[in-house]
Amino acid sequence: MRSFPLSSDRFDRRTFGQRFGLALIFILLMLALALLSDRFLTPANLTNILRQTAINGIISAGMTLVILTGGIDLSVGSVLALSVTIGAALMKQGWPVELSVLAALATGAGLGCINGLLITLARIPPFIATLGMLTMARGLTLMYTQGQPITGFPAAFRWLGTGDIAGIPVPIVLMLLVFVAGGFFLYRTSFGMQIYLLGDNPTAARLTGVPVNRLTVLVYTISGFCAALAGLILIARLDSAQPTIGLGYELNAIAAVVVGGASFSGGEGGLVGTLLGALLIETLNNGLNLLNVSSLWEQVVKGVVIALALLLYRAIGSRNSR
């Protein structure tokens, strides 16, 4: 149970502390990397960071909505794999690119919808329902592909991962579109307010007439859709769909959302924070590469930075709580 903030003063300071803290860490990291490597602050490298952020960023956008309701979606990596495998296979069978893309997105949304129904109708806790989906969707992917990669896509499809619009790479444009659409949905429609209310206090939400079940199904559907979209960009860039694609992506997405200031108890966090969180993690990976740090160290640094960033939040934000 979360306690309500007793004074609005404490609540504001905490939110402010988190937003400001994250931006501050980000700026410090940028400064440090700019000083350490003269290749860091070049337009080419910055574009590269943004392009690499697109995949995890889009998945994290969907994950943000789920976590805001107090849920979690562990299945995104497997849902991504099954969706893109189906899309890729259809393309290889000669389906038009647009229809194949639509089929992949529909698969992602459909699997997300099943997650939502398991959680609302069958009343299975989100962690368990999406853990089951993680295993099943991965198994279906392996069955469908017989463990073989699907490679060689039409140029029209590869544009999703390698093309650009007015000089901006398509993945970046898509990521921005997702965040703008998500922001509109979350902050300009009544759905958004209801999602926050649901995460903050499900009982109150139900009593005030929030359609809790429909809303829950909706956020998991969106999460599945985002996973499929991110997966399409990824296979378009790689020109290949491996059956093991997306393994472990759920943890990257959850990390971005949580570094962005969301709380697992729901009702706290937002898309701006998530975008910053995803950028922070990718900038760090990029910086380590530029500094020629062995990729063996990458995970160590990622783990330590996530922990430090969050400890810093606590230090700035919630001195008064408990």
Place this chain on the structure above:
Amino acid sequence: MMHIKTVSLNQIGTYLILLVILVTFALFSPQFFTVNNLLTLALQTSLVALVAIGMTFTIITGGIDLSVGSTAALAGAIAAGIAVQLGAYPGLLAGIATGLGIGALNGALIVWGRLPPFVATLASMATARGLTLVYTQGRPIAGLDQAFTFWGSESWLGVPMPVWILLITAVIGHLILRQTRLGLHLYAIGGGEETARLAGVNVGLIKFSAYLISGLCAALSGIILTARLWSAQPNTGIGLELDAIAAAVLGGSSLAGGAGGIPGTIAGSFIIGMLANGLNLLGVPSYHQQVIKGAIFVIAVVLTGGVGIGNKKRA
């Protein structure tokens, strides 16, 4: 007292499912219900079950430990590395110390850093995996002597050592949970942290010890695997946390805390192990096995009453 009722009901469900699976495989595969295969099954299951015992302690407090797979890998690697240089016993001790160290780190981040368990252990999961890769340089460590491999590869009274270790750990774990003040306090914290605090429970210390125990169990599992394979592999234990959580939940633990126990967790581990073993014997392709495992997991959770618990609090 509500808790105790729920737990026993859940566990009856768990044992029923275990029995159904056992009977099904015994009917369909003549090799399944043989002493040899059952021992193999116990040996295979012991790795997950050990980790799941530790996981049960953290889940009872309403927490979770995602770092167990990486902890197992790091402990196994360090144990092997030291054993090659200094001998088996320093190696085994170093491995156990590694597990306790990561458990202590998790506990400290959660109790004194006030990080949510999911995030704290996610961070140490990445860190420990990375350290494993750095320590091993991404290569297996081999060259272990018999005093080390004994713990994974040999038997006593016809029962493999890992199964003995599992048995002893399970008994100790069960006694801690049911017979000691620590156990009582663990359940109290899971039932309601604030209430437990007001009732005089040292919440911080008790939670800390839960993660310490989880780290220790993960290390035991990692060391045994290393001893069984005669070498430490840097990529072992990936995804182990999900199997362990699944085992605990199948055994009647609630992710909301306050419920669960060792017998249930062991039964849950055997449900998972038996599915893999039996489906293999029946010749089901491994890809299909994943789908079946996922589906049975969800159905089993519904049957064992994860449903009612899920309503109380979002997991």
